[in-house]
Amino acid sequence: MVADAKKIAELEKLVAEVDRGGRKVGGITGGVLAIGALLWSFFQLWFASPIPFSINLGIFNDTEARAIHLGLAMFLGYLAYPMFKSQSNKMPIYDWVLAVIAGFCGAYLFLFYQELSLRPGIPTTLDVVTGSIGIVLLLEITRRSLGLPMTILGVVFLAYVFLGPYLPEVVSHRGASLERLVSHMWLTTEGTYGVALGVSVSYIFIFVLLGSLLDRCGAGNYMMQVSFAMLGHLRGGPAKVAVVSSGVNGLVSASSVANVVTGGIFTIPLMKKSGYGGIRAGAIETASSVNGQIMPPVMGAAAFLMIEYVGIPYTEIIRHAILPAAISYIALFYIVHLEALKLGIEPMMSAGQPKTVIQKLAGWGMGISGTLLVMAGFYYIGTGVQAVAGESAIWILLALLLVLYVFLLKVSAKYPDLPTDINITNPIKPEIWPTVRSGLYFLIPIGILVWCLSVEMLSAGLSAFYSVVALLFLLITQRPLIAFFRGQAVAPEAKRGFKEAIQGLEEGARNMIGIAIACGTAGLIVGAITLTGLGLRMTAFVELVSMGNVLVMLFFTAAVCLILGLGMPTTANYILMATLMAPVVVELGAQSGLIIPLIAVHFFVFYFGIMADITPPVGLATFAAAAISGEDPIKTGLQGVTYALRTAVLPFIFVFNPMLLLIGVDTWPHLIAVVVGVTIASMVFAASTLRWFRTKCTWLEALILLIAAFMFFRPDWYMNRMYDEYVPRPVTELYTVAAKLPEGGRFVAEIQGMNLEGDELTKLVAVNVPALEKTEGMNEEQIGRERLRQAGLTFMGFGDTMQVANVRFGTQAARASWEQGWDVIDVMVPNPDRPTETIIFIPGLLLIAGVWVIQGRRMRRQEKQA
Numbered sequence: 001m002v003a004d005a006k007k008i009a010e011l012e013k014l015v016a017e018v019d020r021g022g023r024k025v026g027g028i029t030g031g032v033l034a035i036g037a038l039l040w041s042f043f044q045l046w047f048a049s050p051i052p053f054s055i056n057l058g059i060f061n062d063t064e065a066r067a068i069h070l071g072l073a074m075f076l077g078y079l080a081y082p083m084f085k086s087q088s089n090k091m092p093i094y095d096w097v098l099a100v101i102a103g104f105c106g107a108y109l110f111l112f113y114q115e116l117s118l119r120p121g122i123p124t125t126l127d128v129v130t131g132s133i134g135i136v137l138l139l140e141i142t143r144r145s146l147g148l149p150m151t152i153l154g155v156v157f158l159a160y161v162f163l164g165p166y167l168p169e170v171v172s173h174r175g176a177s178l179e180r181l182v183s184h185m186w187l188t189t190e191g192t193y194g195v196a197l198g199v200s201v202s203y204i205f206i207f208v209l210l211g212s213l214l215d216r217c218g219a220g221n222y223m224m225q226v227s228f229a230m231l232g233h234l235r236g237g238p239a240k241v242a243v244v245s246s247g248v249n250g251l252v253s254a255s256s257v258a259n260v261v262t263g264g265i266f267t268i269p270l271m272k273k274s275g276y277g278g279i280r281a282g283a284i285e286t287a288s289s290v291n292g293q294i295m296p297p298v299m300g301a302a303a304f305l306m307i308e309y310v311g312i313p314y315t316e317i318i319r320h321a322i323l324p325a326a327i328s329y330i331a332l333f334y335i336v337h338l339e340a341l342k343l344g345i346e347p348m349m350s351a352g353q354p355k356t357v358i359q360k361l362a363g364w365g366m367g368i369s370g371t372l373l374v375m376a377g378f379y380y381i382g383t384g385v386q387a388v389a390g391e392s393a394i395w396i397l398l399a400l401l402l403v404l405y406v407f408l409l410k411v412s413a414k415y416p417d418l419p420t421d422i423n424i425t426n427p428i429k430p431e432i433w434p435t436v437r438s439g440l441y442f443l444i445p446i447g448i449l450v451w452c453l454s455v456e457m458l459s460a461g462l463s464a465f466y467s468v469v470a471l472l473f474l475l476i477t478q479r480p481l482i483a484f485f486r487g488q489a490v491a492p493e494a495k496r497g498f499k500e501a502i503q504g505l506e507e508g509a510r511n512m513i514g515i516a517i518a519c520g521t522a523g524l525i526v527g528a529i530t531l532t533g534l535g536l537r538m539t540a541f542v543e544l545v546s547m548g549n550v551l552v553m554l555f556f557t558a559a560v561c562l563i564l565g566l567g568m569p570t571t572a573n574y575i576l577m578a579t580l581m582a583p584v585v586v587e588l589g590a591q592s593g594l595i596i597p598l599i600a601v602h603f604f605v606f607y608f609g610i611m612a613d614i615t616p617p618v619g620l621a622t623f624a625a626a627a628i629s630g631e632d633p634i635k636t637g638l639q640g641v642t643y644a645l646r647t648a649v650l651p652f653i654f655v656f657n658p659m660l661l662l663i664g665v666d667t668w669p670h671l672i673a674v675v676v677g678v679t680i681a682s683m684v685f686a687a688s689t690l691r692w693f694r695t696k697c698t699w700l701e702a703l704i705l706l707i708a709a710f711m712f713f714r715p716d717w718y719m720n721r722m723y724d725e726y727v728p729r730p731v732t733e734l735y736t737v738a739a740k741l742p743e744g745g746r747f748v749a750e751i752q753g754m755n756l757e758g759d760e761l762t763k764l765v766a767v768n769v770p771a772l773e774k775t776e777g778m779n780e781e782q783i784g785r786e787r788l789r790q791a792g793l794t795f796m797g798f799g800d801t802m803q804v805a806n807v808r809f810g811t812q813a814a815r816a817s818w819e820q821g822w823d824v825i826d827v828m829v830p831n832p833d834r835p836t837e838t839i840i841f842i843p844g845l846l847l848i849a850g851v852w853v854i855q856g857r858r859m860r861r862q863e864k865q866a
Helices: 005-020 027-048 051-055 062-080 093-106 113-118 125-146 148-166 178-186 195-217 219-231 237-249 256-274 278-294 299-310 314-343 357-413 432-437 440-454 460-485 491-532 534-546 550-565 570-580 582-591 598-611 620-629 633-656 668-690 699-713 715-720 731-740 780-790 837-865
Strands: 726-729 746-754 760-768 793-798 801-807 823-830
Touching (some): 027 062, 093 125, 148 491, 195 219, 195 299, 195 460, 195 491, 219 256, 219 432, 278 314, 314 440, 314 598, 357 440, 491 534, 491 570, 582 598, 668 699, 699 715, 731 823, 780 793
16 A cells, blocks of 8 residues: 555544544553543443343442433543543543543433432432532533533533523523522433433444444455456446445444544545546545445434334335445445546546456346355345244354355455555555455355344344354454465464454444433433423424425425534434424424425434535535545535435435435335336436536436436326326214225324414325224224324224324324324325326436437437547
8 A cells, every 4th residue: 555654643643633643652651541442332232232131130220320421421531532632642631530420420310210209300409419510521521522512512402491480582482590400400301311312222323333343354455455356347337436445334333433434544546546636536435434424224313213202113224225225325426437438537447358248248247146045045044043943943043154254254264464555656456256255254144134133023122132152253253264264373263263252342333432422411402402392482482483384394404404503413413403393394394285295394304414515614524535635625525515416415315305315115016116216207307407417418408317317216206297196085984094004004183273372274184094904703994993093193083084192202293293183184095096106207208318318319410539
């Protein structure tokens, strides 16, 4: 590798400051920091595992675990993050004192759990003093680890609690005393120890640890080398490697800055050398790395927060997230290809022996079909063993996995170790299959995760726990076993493997410090909102700003997300916007006659939160990429925003067309049509914004492509002009309609009633109803009634009228803006006369074909003139 060592050191320092804390010290401080991080990892593994319940020992309830989690995070935070950057190589005595006090305050709810549970709502002087100091120290460690903007935001919300009586009427409230504030924020699960910190304990830590261990064992480098072997020889190959490798790394990484540095140190210089230029190279790496946060399963930790805020299973969130993330990367891959065509970039290296189109298609076809066959084989072997062996199946499957692991290691030992870098001055294309075979065993922990989630239907936390255990076993054994198969000394490699496992556990905990602090501070902000009732006032405020227009409201929400994202990490930004804005968007959409799924709004605020990592002037990922490319970060950021348009448009699309989130897609033909349609749309939209299709587009051609893209993105918009989506049915058929819906089908109704301000409103609302396990002996009305009850709704009939009798708290119905006591005006069913929306794809294809033909003729004329 020919890369500047000083630049690499500076980038590693940036990653350390952002993700793990900038303090580098040895001696006692370094030892305490390392041991504390290891203890934190061991505690989280214990909490995630089923062992405590098996032996009935060391069981922590959720509140106790949150307190320990925050206490350790605050203690380690004061050790890892210096007060000033000038103190990065020393540990002042006052930081020791602050660390101990902060750890005590953070863990106070655990240390005195029994005493506090006996006097709820009656804090003592010690409670108030400890809570007050804890809040101050939490804000200070927030400043150190996350920056001043989020700290200021926390202070503003705390000040709002006290200043409520003195504020204008639109945001005023009666205020709260210090005692009430501390009790709410520090002694209950309504504030700091709320939902966000609970998700951090149960899900985020274990997945961040999974990502750290994968990186430490060499899986990240393996993915990079495989991407380089498969794509490096193509036109614009380094850029395509950056897109694919960042997407794969994003599967388990929660840090866009680390993604940029890990791959960008190789891909950005290669992109510059191939002809992209420094600004484009930095922007491509930034856009692809930041997009890693929208890639399941980790999604920058937001996926796990959505479990609590939206109230649906983790597997459902992944299902909704996969298509937008995939087409975003496909569009970026297409963008870098178009840029290569515009700039006349040729492949940097030989692809080896030339192949015909048939040979290429045959190779890809065999590779894809072989992969599918292997996956099917694993599935049927696993389920078959379970069916035959019963309770003993787990031991048989573990034995088979062990045999497979040893076999793959033996195969890997036949090939030399993969290089940990890429030669920038003289890149050489690696052989594809030797590169792939050298690390196939890395897929076993990922396979375990997928199996536990999708087949065993275990919780996300428990699935990740089993995957982490497999990774720790892999880290400890991979090197000594490979050394054994190669006939080399085993003992040094065994020692190295154990050391890497310890380092992975330590790095995982240190990567979590900032995230845990962000969740705690976000809890303060959410606590202030719930204590003051600010959330209830947001509906009126946003309606005033947007004048009741849903599109204006969405633009306003996106702008707030981008502004907050300039100074807040993605996780905290999402928590705040999901608390304040998501219910408001659903409510105002319902009042406008538009059914907006709650998950779509949550994805909307999440997507625009991560856009701030690109957006100048603050985007840290952009600064990291610019540091590698040596270009201006503002220009790099602006170019990155251009590339990010294909991602920024998606939230507006799936709010109005939730089929992009696979909502309402029930059959395989429908799924294929949606996937193909939105993929074409994203690529055509990218071509339109770049003004390059087969050749440079005229403004008219770019406009035609934009219209065609809209036809594929929003076929419902055109169809709604010709046919109503729903037709009304009498409310007396309410239970019949609910009974006939398919499993998970959407029950839609128009309801009318009075809000808290005394205004008479009409809303269009919906809820997905589950299927019943047993329906024997039940008529249609009983089936419909029970399905609606399980969805959280109970109705009461008065002759020919129906009223919502009860909306059960915490259910999907409650989150979807159903209102207790409101009258049901109509039950809405899909319009049977409405054709399938995919028919709109036909004129869209004709428009694209027209531009293709016109540009082809122009290219031929230009060739003749030349």
